[in-house]
Amino acid sequence: MVVGRVNGHEEAAGVATPEDALAHMLDWLRADENASAVWYLREDWPSPVTLIGRPAPGVVGETRRCAHLFRVRPGAVLYGSITARCGTELLLTEIEWLRLGAGMPCECCLVIGARHSRSWEGWTR
Ligand SMILES: [Zn+2]
Incomplete structure:
Protein backbone atom coordinates (compact mmCIF):
# COMPACT_ATOMS: atom_id res chain seq x y z
CA MET A 1 0.00 0.00 0.00
CA LEU A 41 2.28 -3.12 4.85
CA ARG A 42 -1.44 -3.26 5.63
CA GLU A 43 -2.13 -3.51 9.37
CA ASP A 44 -4.34 -6.52 8.77
CA TRP A 45 -1.54 -8.46 7.09
CA PRO A 46 -1.16 -11.67 9.13
CA SER A 47 2.58 -11.59 9.76
CA PRO A 48 5.73 -9.56 9.27
CA VAL A 49 7.23 -9.85 5.81
CA THR A 50 10.90 -10.27 5.05
CA LEU A 51 12.08 -8.36 2.02
CA ILE A 52 15.39 -8.93 0.31
CA GLY A 53 17.24 -6.09 -1.27
CA ARG A 54 20.68 -4.92 -2.16
CA PRO A 55 22.14 -1.54 -3.03
CA ALA A 56 21.28 -0.56 -6.59
CA PRO A 57 24.05 -0.60 -9.22
CA GLY A 58 26.35 2.38 -8.81
CA VAL A 59 25.42 3.11 -5.18
CA VAL A 60 28.29 1.08 -3.76
CA GLY A 61 31.09 -1.05 -5.22
CA GLU A 62 30.10 -4.40 -6.73
CA THR A 63 31.73 -6.33 -3.91
CA ARG A 64 29.51 -4.62 -1.34
CA ARG A 65 26.29 -5.32 -3.18
CA CYS A 66 25.23 -8.23 -1.03
CA ALA A 67 21.58 -8.99 -0.43
CA HIS A 68 20.30 -7.82 2.95
CA LEU A 69 17.20 -8.86 4.79
CA PHE A 70 14.61 -6.30 5.79
CA ARG A 71 11.82 -7.23 8.11
CA VAL A 72 8.64 -5.20 7.70
CA ARG A 73 5.93 -5.29 10.35
CA PRO A 74 2.27 -4.90 9.38
CA GLY A 75 1.26 -1.26 9.67
CA ALA A 76 4.87 -0.05 9.81
CA VAL A 77 5.35 2.99 7.62
CA LEU A 78 8.40 3.09 5.40
CA TYR A 79 9.74 6.41 4.36
CA GLY A 80 13.16 7.54 3.25
CA SER A 81 15.30 4.63 4.30
CA ILE A 82 15.08 1.15 5.73
CA THR A 83 17.46 -0.71 8.03
CA ALA A 84 18.44 -4.32 7.40
CA ARG A 85 18.77 -6.97 10.09
CA CYS A 86 22.53 -6.46 10.18
CA GLY A 87 22.15 -2.73 10.73
CA THR A 88 22.92 -1.57 7.19
CA GLU A 89 20.69 1.35 6.30
CA LEU A 90 19.71 1.91 2.67
CA LEU A 91 17.64 4.63 1.04
CA LEU A 92 14.43 3.23 -0.44
CA THR A 93 15.29 4.84 -3.76
CA GLU A 94 18.67 3.08 -3.84
CA ILE A 95 17.55 -0.48 -3.28
CA GLU A 96 17.25 -3.15 -5.90
CA TRP A 97 14.66 -5.62 -4.56
CA LEU A 98 15.38 -9.28 -5.11
CA ARG A 99 13.60 -12.57 -5.03
CA LEU A 100 14.45 -15.12 -2.37
CA GLY A 101 17.60 -16.92 -3.39
CA ALA A 102 18.87 -14.23 -5.74
CA GLY A 103 22.11 -12.38 -5.18
CA MET A 104 24.87 -13.01 -2.70
CA PRO A 105 23.39 -13.01 0.80
CA CYS A 106 24.82 -10.74 3.50
CA GLU A 107 26.51 -12.99 6.07
CA CYS A 108 25.35 -10.94 9.04
CA CYS A 109 21.73 -10.88 7.91
CA LEU A 110 21.89 -14.61 7.31
CA VAL A 111 23.11 -15.39 10.82
CA ILE A 112 20.57 -13.14 12.49
CA GLY A 113 17.80 -14.23 10.13
CA ALA A 114 18.42 -17.92 10.68
CA ARG A 115 17.82 -17.52 14.39
CA HIS A 116 14.61 -15.54 14.09
CA SER A 117 12.66 -16.69 11.14
CA ARG A 118 11.65 -19.53 8.96
CA SER A 119 11.84 -17.39 5.86
CA TRP A 120 15.34 -18.69 5.23
CA GLU A 121 14.08 -22.04 4.15
CA GLY A 122 14.63 -22.14 0.44
CA TRP A 123 17.59 -19.82 0.39
CA THR A 124 20.21 -21.52 -1.73
CA ARG A 125 23.82 -20.49 -1.82
ZN1 LIG B 1 23.01 -7.37 5.92
Whole structure:
Protein backbone atom coordinates (compact mmCIF):
# COMPACT_ATOMS: atom_id res chain seq x y z
CA MET A 1 0.00 0.00 0.00
CA VAL A 2 1.33 3.43 -0.87
CA VAL A 3 -0.30 6.64 0.25
CA GLY A 4 0.71 10.15 -0.60
CA ARG A 5 -0.30 13.75 -1.11
CA VAL A 6 0.01 14.84 -4.72
CA ASN A 7 -0.96 18.25 -6.07
CA GLY A 8 -2.91 18.88 -2.89
CA HIS A 9 -5.00 15.72 -2.79
CA GLU A 10 -4.64 12.36 -1.19
CA GLU A 11 -3.64 9.44 -3.36
CA ALA A 12 -3.53 5.80 -2.41
CA ALA A 13 -2.65 2.72 -4.36
CA GLY A 14 -2.47 -0.94 -3.58
CA VAL A 15 0.83 -2.46 -4.57
CA ALA A 16 2.10 -6.00 -4.57
CA THR A 17 5.82 -5.45 -4.35
CA PRO A 18 8.32 -2.86 -3.14
CA GLU A 19 9.21 -2.10 -6.77
CA ASP A 20 5.58 -1.20 -7.48
CA ALA A 21 5.48 1.00 -4.41
CA LEU A 22 8.59 2.82 -5.47
CA ALA A 23 7.33 3.24 -9.04
CA HIS A 24 4.15 4.89 -7.72
CA MET A 25 6.07 7.22 -5.45
CA LEU A 26 8.42 8.26 -8.21
CA ASP A 27 5.44 8.93 -10.53
CA TRP A 28 3.91 11.16 -7.89
CA LEU A 29 7.14 12.99 -7.32
CA ARG A 30 7.38 13.63 -11.07
CA ALA A 31 3.80 14.96 -11.11
CA ASP A 32 4.35 17.24 -8.13
CA GLU A 33 7.76 18.03 -6.70
CA ASN A 34 6.18 18.74 -3.32
CA ALA A 35 4.44 15.39 -3.22
CA SER A 36 4.99 13.28 -0.17
CA ALA A 37 4.58 9.56 -0.16
CA VAL A 38 5.09 6.66 2.17
CA TRP A 39 4.40 2.99 1.85
CA TYR A 40 3.44 0.40 4.36
CA LEU A 41 2.28 -3.12 4.85
CA ARG A 42 -1.44 -3.26 5.63
CA GLU A 43 -2.13 -3.51 9.37
CA ASP A 44 -4.34 -6.52 8.77
CA TRP A 45 -1.54 -8.46 7.09
CA PRO A 46 -1.16 -11.67 9.13
CA SER A 47 2.58 -11.59 9.76
CA PRO A 48 5.73 -9.56 9.27
CA VAL A 49 7.23 -9.85 5.81
CA THR A 50 10.90 -10.27 5.05
CA LEU A 51 12.08 -8.36 2.02
CA ILE A 52 15.39 -8.93 0.31
CA GLY A 53 17.24 -6.09 -1.27
CA ARG A 54 20.68 -4.92 -2.16
CA PRO A 55 22.14 -1.54 -3.03
CA ALA A 56 21.28 -0.56 -6.59
CA PRO A 57 24.05 -0.60 -9.22
CA GLY A 58 26.35 2.38 -8.81
CA VAL A 59 25.42 3.11 -5.18
CA VAL A 60 28.29 1.08 -3.76
CA GLY A 61 31.09 -1.05 -5.22
CA GLU A 62 30.10 -4.40 -6.73
CA THR A 63 31.73 -6.33 -3.91
CA ARG A 64 29.51 -4.62 -1.34
CA ARG A 65 26.29 -5.32 -3.18
CA CYS A 66 25.23 -8.23 -1.03
CA ALA A 67 21.58 -8.99 -0.43
CA HIS A 68 20.30 -7.82 2.95
CA LEU A 69 17.20 -8.86 4.79
CA PHE A 70 14.61 -6.30 5.79
CA ARG A 71 11.82 -7.23 8.11
CA VAL A 72 8.64 -5.20 7.70
CA ARG A 73 5.93 -5.29 10.35
CA PRO A 74 2.27 -4.90 9.38
CA GLY A 75 1.26 -1.26 9.67
CA ALA A 76 4.87 -0.05 9.81
CA VAL A 77 5.35 2.99 7.62
CA LEU A 78 8.40 3.09 5.40
CA TYR A 79 9.74 6.41 4.36
CA GLY A 80 13.16 7.54 3.25
CA SER A 81 15.30 4.63 4.30
CA ILE A 82 15.08 1.15 5.73
CA THR A 83 17.46 -0.71 8.03
CA ALA A 84 18.44 -4.32 7.40
CA ARG A 85 18.77 -6.97 10.09
CA CYS A 86 22.53 -6.46 10.18
CA GLY A 87 22.15 -2.73 10.73
CA THR A 88 22.92 -1.57 7.19
CA GLU A 89 20.69 1.35 6.30
CA LEU A 90 19.71 1.91 2.67
CA LEU A 91 17.64 4.63 1.04
CA LEU A 92 14.43 3.23 -0.44
CA THR A 93 15.29 4.84 -3.76
CA GLU A 94 18.67 3.08 -3.84
CA ILE A 95 17.55 -0.48 -3.28
CA GLU A 96 17.25 -3.15 -5.90
CA TRP A 97 14.66 -5.62 -4.56
CA LEU A 98 15.38 -9.28 -5.11
CA ARG A 99 13.60 -12.57 -5.03
CA LEU A 100 14.45 -15.12 -2.37
CA GLY A 101 17.60 -16.92 -3.39
CA ALA A 102 18.87 -14.23 -5.74
CA GLY A 103 22.11 -12.38 -5.18
CA MET A 104 24.87 -13.01 -2.70
CA PRO A 105 23.39 -13.01 0.80
CA CYS A 106 24.82 -10.74 3.50
CA GLU A 107 26.51 -12.99 6.07
CA CYS A 108 25.35 -10.94 9.04
CA CYS A 109 21.73 -10.88 7.91
CA LEU A 110 21.89 -14.61 7.31
CA VAL A 111 23.11 -15.39 10.82
CA ILE A 112 20.57 -13.14 12.49
CA GLY A 113 17.80 -14.23 10.13
CA ALA A 114 18.42 -17.92 10.68
CA ARG A 115 17.82 -17.52 14.39
CA HIS A 116 14.61 -15.54 14.09
CA SER A 117 12.66 -16.69 11.14
CA ARG A 118 11.65 -19.53 8.96
CA SER A 119 11.84 -17.39 5.86
CA TRP A 120 15.34 -18.69 5.23
CA GLU A 121 14.08 -22.04 4.15
CA GLY A 122 14.63 -22.14 0.44
CA TRP A 123 17.59 -19.82 0.39
CA THR A 124 20.21 -21.52 -1.73
CA ARG A 125 23.82 -20.49 -1.82
ZN1 LIG B 1 23.01 -7.37 5.92
